[in-house]
Amino acid sequence: MHPCYAESLSEFGTPRELLRCKGWVLERPIPGLTDRDAMCCYPLFVCQDWYQLHSDLETLEIELVSLALVTDPFGEYDRDYLNRCFEHVVPFKEHFVVDLNQQTDNHVSEHHRRYIRKSLQHVTVELCEEPIDFIDEWAALYQELILRHGIKGITAFSKESFAKQLSVPGLVMFRAVSDDKTLGMLLWYVHGDVAYYHLGSTSPRGLELHASFALFSFALKYFADNGLRWLELGAGAGIGGDGTDGLTRFKRGWSTGTRTAYFCGRIFDPERYAQIVKAKGMTTTDYFPAYRKGEFA
Structure with a gap:
């Protein structure tokens, strides 16, 4: 949540504070276009007041095409609230945690x-x-x-x-x-x-x-x-693995359980989003935003 951390990622986007919830996102130009979208700071979106997030998202509607983020597993929100804020809400990864008690x-x-x-x-x-x-x-x-x-x-x-x-x-x-x-x-x-x-x-x-x-x-x-009280160890390597990779085994060996991090996506301008996906020649994909498929490959 600190501006210094957001600034440390400025090579990948322009830090923007969400003034009500007190979290940060990175605004990015969409390659080849004048449009912009945003993502959370790596690796998780954290904020002081989760229940002000919806108000901040409303202020982004006239400026950005979309927003993608991964939630802090220890964030003070529930699934219903995430569904209120985002069209796309899916369990992303199970993060290993340690109860220090x-x-x-x-x-x-x-x-x-x-x-x-x-x-x-x-x-x-x-x-x-x-x-x-x-x-x-x-x-x-x-x-x-x-x-x-x-x-x-x-x-x-x-x-x-x-x-x-x-x-x-x-x-x-x-x-x-x-x-x-x-x-x-x-x-x-x-x-x-x-x-x-x-x-x-x-x-x-x-x-x-x-x-x-x-x-x-x-x-x-x-x-x-x-x-x-808690340690948050993060998840294993990759997405959709079978849990046998070395990083997963290493983290599981310390943990007392897991908590879910959700992937959340919101389209602020559906018409423009569809135009960009079409212009990029993207086929059907679960990746969000679809027009950035392969960016982190």
Whole structure:
């Protein structure tokens, strides 16, 4: 919800505050046209007052063709209200969550506990008191992740983007170290009694020493000790998977359950929307907005 975070994504759209609900969206030109649409800031739409969202949407009708967003699983809304605000409302992903009131031995898998023990034989984890001081180390680690997985688009954050993200109030950074070398780092955002997992990366040596297990174990204890109630770990990789990908297995091994994030789409100008879809030569698709199908492929 902080303007600094919206500004960190300005390479992909013009940040616009929704003045009543106090959330942010990114306005974008539709390629090849003078029309504009909007999407939420990656990865979730969050706001202070969900029940003012419909009023903000009414102010966008004369300016934008459409809006697409993914809801915060901890947002204070219900499905009926989303249906009031949007024509398209569908369950998008199940996000893994951790209820910090539960004992970790009751929900952290035996597999994860075993790798925590292995990692802690070689790795120590610490809180980075001033995250911005570690931007060079973090940017280098994340660049390794980009190259390792071929990351492109909005999640291939630049160092300039990270400089803004690390300055957002509520950002918490942890660092895994061995022999005075940084092996891995995690970024979280704390809002209210929820800590949202944002990003993480480990070096090749960190992968060998299973540093991610030490990092997440440290994070669970840190946030529980600081009085938080929930961790939001996000979802697995891709859309419509079978739940067997490594990221899904990793997050499930920490979690106590899931919460649903909804994909929501609204067409402000149906006539113009149909014209653009036709002009782009799009066939029938479930993608929204249809004229942007393939943009994140």
